[in-house]
Amino acid sequence: MNRIDDGRPGRREAALVLLDALESGTRARAAAGTPTPTCVGITGAPGSGKSTLLDALVRALRRSGETVGIVAVDPSSRRSGGALLGDRARVRSGAHDPGVFLRSMAARDHLGGLADATWASVAVLAAVFDRVFVETVGVGQSETEIADLADTLLFVAQPGAGDVLQFMKAGVLEHPDVFAVNKADLGPAAERTASELATGLALSSRGRSTWTPPVLLVSAQDGRGIDALLDVLSAHREHLHVSGEATERRARGREALVSNALERRYGSYGVERLGGRPAVCARVREAPEVSGFALVLALGREIEAALGRAASAADDAARP
Ligand SMILES: Nc1nc2c(ncn2[C@@H]2O[C@H](COP(=O)(O)OP(=O)(O)OP(=O)(O)O)[C@@H](O)[C@H]2O)c(=O)[nH]1
């Protein structure tokens, strides 16, 4: 993780090579029939209880002997380091347990590269732990990026979070596979929010999946609904495999991750050198056996070569 976090020029390639090796290892395990971890993304408004809920899930998973890797992403940097440490304290179960690893990441530590850093961290954790979770505050861009990365997206709402129309306008109903209304211990307000969410979901159109996102009432505080939530997460994992959606979803996610990474590195001008985003996505689709990280490296080299040619052509043109 230290190596992939090393942002110095020249180190990025070494990091991508390492990540490629990790991803290839994970893929080889999958090919040999060894179960590989699915990545569950957790989003929701600040304070909805994502970290507390994750802590409850982790404790339940540890009781059944599963190891857990967690990436906690704070895209807004709106909190101080102290608050991030508070976050760490809330996911308490990992403190003295080698079966749990938590990595907190703030935007200010990864200028321009939080999404890349998250992708990389997930690849590292997936090579080591049975389960991988990514927690991120549900604000704008980070949410769609987590949807590209996660196999299952869990949205955490809290009582009084809003009505049908607000949920629909905020776009929170589009991506998540599972909805949990947390703080059910607070009473009937939680049930009202759950039914608003369910109504909103029934009204919204959601792609071609045959999966109907369930809405659960849970309490991270008193533990109600936690086992049911774990069952639903397993059921979604099962659904992805049985329906074949796992492959399609990972393929689409990979296209987005690679294109986004290239765009951040070389700008849309750079990506245009390869024919633009659709062309890049097609290249990614044509190489399912190559890791996303290796593709970023290879396509990045092509862009650099094209940019170099453009630069020397401009030099030639400028010559008297
Ligand atoms: N009553 C009640 N309070 C809860 C429950 N779960 C979390 N809380 C409280 O809600 C507050 C926010 O919890 P967090 O877990 O930090 O929420 P979060 O969504 O991770 O917040 P950010 O990371 O800041 O976005 C804390 O004070 C928790 O103690 C619950 O099930 N019931």
Ligand SMILES: [Mg+2]
């Ligand atoms: Mg949190």
